[in-house]
Amino acid sequence: MSKLSTAALSGLPETLSVPAYDRSAISVGIVHFGVGGFHRAHQAMYVDRLMNAGQALDWGICGVGVLPGDAAMKTVVDSQDCLYTLVLKHPDGTREGRVIGSIVEYLLAPEDPEAVIEKMAAPGTRIVSLTITEGGYNFHHVTGEFDAGNSAVAADLEPGAVPSTVFGLVTEALVRRRERGLPPFTVMSCDNIQGNGDVARRMFTAYADLRAPGLGEWMRDNVAFPNSMVDRITPVTTEEDRAMVAEDFGVEDAWPVVSEDFEQWVLEEDFPLGRPPFEDAGVQVVDDVEPFELMKLRLLNASHQGQCYFGYLAGYRYAHEVCQDPLFARFLLDYMDLEATPTLKPLPGVDLQAYKRKLIERFSNEYVRDTLARLCAESSDRIPKWLLPVIRENLAAGGEIHRSAAIVASWARYTEGTDEQGEPITVVDRLRGPLMAAASRNREDPLAFISQPELFGDLASNDRFVQAYTEALALLHDAGARATVEKLAAGGAGTA
Numbered sequence: 001m002s003k004l005s006t007a008a009l010s011g012l013p014e015t016l017s018v019p020a021y022d023r024s025a026i027s028v029g030i031v032h033f034g035v036g037g038f039h040r041a042h043q044a045m046y047v048d049r050l051m052n053a054g055q056a057l058d059w060g061i062c063g064v065g066v067l068p069g070d071a072a073m074k075t076v077v078d079s080q081d082c083l084y085t086l087v088l089k090h091p092d093g094t095r096e097g098r099v100i101g102s103i104v105e106y107l108l109a110p111e112d113p114e115a116v117i118e119k120m121a122a123p124g125t126r127i128v129s130l131t132i133t134e135g136g137y138n139f140h141h142v143t144g145e146f147d148a149g150n151s152a153v154a155a156d157l158e159p160g161a162v163p164s165t166v167f168g169l170v171t172e173a174l175v176r177r178r179e180r181g182l183p184p185f186t187v188m189s190c191d192n193i194q195g196n197g198d199v200a201r202r203m204f205t206a207y208a209d210l211r212a213p214g215l216g217e218w219m220r221d222n223v224a225f226p227n228s229m230v231d232r233i234t235p236v237t238t239e240e241d242r243a244m245v246a247e248d249f250g251v252e253d254a255w256p257v258v259s260e261d262f263e264q265w266v267l268e269e270d271f272p273l274g275r276p277p278f279e280d281a282g283v284q285v286v287d288d289v290e291p292f293e294l295m296k297l298r299l300l301n302a303s304h305q306g307q308c309y310f311g312y313l314a315g316y317r318y319a320h321e322v323c324q325d326p327l328f329a330r331f332l333l334d335y336m337d338l339e340a341t342p343t344l345k346p347l348p349g350v351d352l353q354a355y356k357r358k359l360i361e362r363f364s365n366e367y368v369r370d371t372l373a374r375l376c377a378e379s380s381d382r383i384p385k386w387l388l389p390v391i392r393e394n395l396a397a398g399g400e401i402h403r404s405a406a407i408v409a410s411w412a413r414y415t416e417g418t419d420e421q422g423e424p425i426t427v428v429d430r431l432r433g434p435l436m437a438a439a440s441r442n443r444e445d446p447l448a449f450i451s452q453p454e455l456f457g458d459l460a461s462n463d464r465f466v467q468a469y470t471e472a473l474a475l476l477h478d479a480g481a482r483a484t485v486e487k488l489a490a491g492g493a494g495t496a
Contacts, residue, residue, distance in 0.1 A: 003252045006081040009099065016085070016249040019101035021051045026060035026104050029276075031120050031185075033166050034131040035063035035073070040100065041086055041234045041259040043129060043190055047102040049281040056276040058124070062105040064116050066132075066166055070108055076254045077106040085245050085256040089367035096261070097249045109169060113162055120173030120185065126273035128170055129188040130200065134381055135430075136166065137193070137203045141381070141454070146206035157210055167207040174223065175215070186224040186271050192301070194293055194385060197227035197268065226270035227289040229296055233362060234259040235370050260368045262358070266292040291345040295352070298340040300359055302386040303332050306403070307363065308375035309410035313420050313481035319370040323363035331485050332360065335403040343393040377428040379411055380435060384455055395462060405468035406488055412449035413476040415439035420480050431455075443477060446470045 002008040009018045030047070032039060043061075050056035063082075065073055082103045088096040109116045120128055130136070138147050147153070155161060156168035163169045174184050187204065189196035201220070209216035237257055245256045266284040279285045286292070304319075310331075311322035322328045336356045344352075363370075391404045416439045417425050429435055434452070441448035450460045450469060459465050475484045 001246060001250055001252055004080045004083050004085065004099070004254075006083065008251070009083075012099070013250045015097065016251060017098040019048065019052065019099060021054070021057065021101070023101050023104060025057055026051070026102075027058050027124055028062045028105060028119065028122070029056075029059035029124055030061045030127045030129055031064060031116075031125050032061050032103075032129045032131070033064045033066060033170075034133070034136070035065065035077075035103070035106065036131060037234045037237060037257045037259075038230075038232065039063075039131045039190065040084060040103075040257045042230055042232050042263065042265065043131075044100055044102045045086060045263075046265065046278060046281045046283060047276060048098075048100045050276055050278075051102055053280065055280065059127075059276040060104040061102050062107060062119055062125075063103050064119075064169075065106070065108045066110070066164070066169070068110050071111070073255070074106055074108045074111075077103075080253070080255060082106055085249065085251065085253045087241070087245060087249075087256060087258045088261045089258055089365065090261045091361060091365045091367070093367055095244070095248055095367075097245070099251075109164065113164065113169060116169055117163070117173045117176065120170065121176040121180070121182070123182055125185055127186050127188050127271070127275065128173075129190055130166070131190050132166060133191060134193050136191075137199055138165075138167070139199065139203055141430075146203050148206075148210055153207065157207075167204060170204060171208050171211060171215070171219075174219065178218070183273060184219075184223045185273060186226065186275070188226055188228065190228055190230050192230060194297055195227055195290070197225040197270075201225035224270045224272055226268035227293070228268060229264070229266040229289050229293040231264040231296055231300065232259050232262060233365075233368055233370055235368060235374065258368075260362055260365055262362050264296075291347050292350075294344055295347060295350070295355070297386050298343060298390050299336050299356060301382065302340060302390060302404075302407075303336060303359060303363070304375045305379065305383060305387055305411070306332050306335050306407045308372045309407070309414040310481045310485055312372045312376060312425070313410065313414060313476070314485075315419070315421065317372055318366070319363050319372060319375065320366040320368070322372070323360055324366070327482070327485055327489060329360050329364075330489050331403065332363075334489065335407070338400050339394060339404050340390050342397070342399050343390050373426070373428070376414060378430065379415075380429050380431045380455055383408065383411060388456065388459070391459070391465060395464060401465060402468040402472070403488055405465055406472035406484065408450065409469050409472035409476055410481065410484075412439055412442055412473060413481075415449070416442060442473060446473055 086098050086100050107116050140147050152165050156163050156165050163172050189200040205216040205219045208219050241258050245253050268289045307322045316322045394401045415435050438449045450456045
């Protein structure tokens, strides 16, 4: 069996597609921070698709690792000439493998920050892209403002400091380009954050304001930060996945990535220095991303929360187990149809009913094996952005809320830390301590969990929401998750 590398490509089995282009002819046009599974299953895949069609060879990707822990990744990447296997797991059980070659270089910022800065400052770099997770944008979770008190950021702002954060590295590269008479690159966020480009603009320019007078204003006037909506379920790669790649495709790959077969990318047109012809690879390039973004956040992302707590409490451990259960599938569709959809903006050209049916199909893909534990993690970052806006808009419009309120109640019940079989639940959340402390009082004080204004605002004082929430929470305690979902599906349980 061959270890994945450029030299091994010609000898790989025909069942594994390999780059049809000359990788030695690629030049770097994109520097990307956060080379995790999603980037490799999504943006890098789109660029690879263009290259296989004979396009975008001047848009090769240079990946950047910012954390010391990324050193292990660099070792693997360098040993495989930046190649990796992407395996799509189809709902019928078939697996489709392809070696992706669009990443051509990987730099480790803690090892050589100067090389990272100069790569971005190079004339050929026209896009700096990001998948650094929501936490990487360094905004305060209550105020939404840039957290200048972050120790790493503060260190970067010291006179003469060598940058270590993504803010320091990117800003220094932009400063050098300005000094050299080069136009600024576009900063393209591909993170799952509403208004991701707008968030990136606020955070990077806030850092620049702190670094030097006038620098932030210059960035606001000259640097493009397009918004985007990205979608592809990409579970964490496991040892079983590595073994599967070896067995199915005859190659030893220490850095594969697996994903579902669905993909979507909606991208705002704002690239002063140009971009790859993404539309030729299936990307929707639009003037306004927001309607598509709301569709995904309130249908797909909020439905993840709608299935994960109820499902986990009921004894399921994988998303496909929940969504193959007709009762839970009906509950999710009812939430999407009756509560989420009325809050969406017009989506010309989109068949929403087909999109919602496709979501259930995607969630039900047993071969992706997306864990409920992953979906339950970091809920304090998810629920306030994905689900609570649906509740607030429906409260204002007199719409239905009892399913959404019950999802919040299921989160509160899950956060008590014990499932219905008496087994401990490992709650993973940046606010784990205060959340579990509040949840521990659920039975004696049914409003304890939602009486956290930094998460729920004034919802605890809204009588209609409180009625729906407390009735669902009581039913969860008295009858369990499945019985609660059954009553919700029948039109009961907090029918506010």
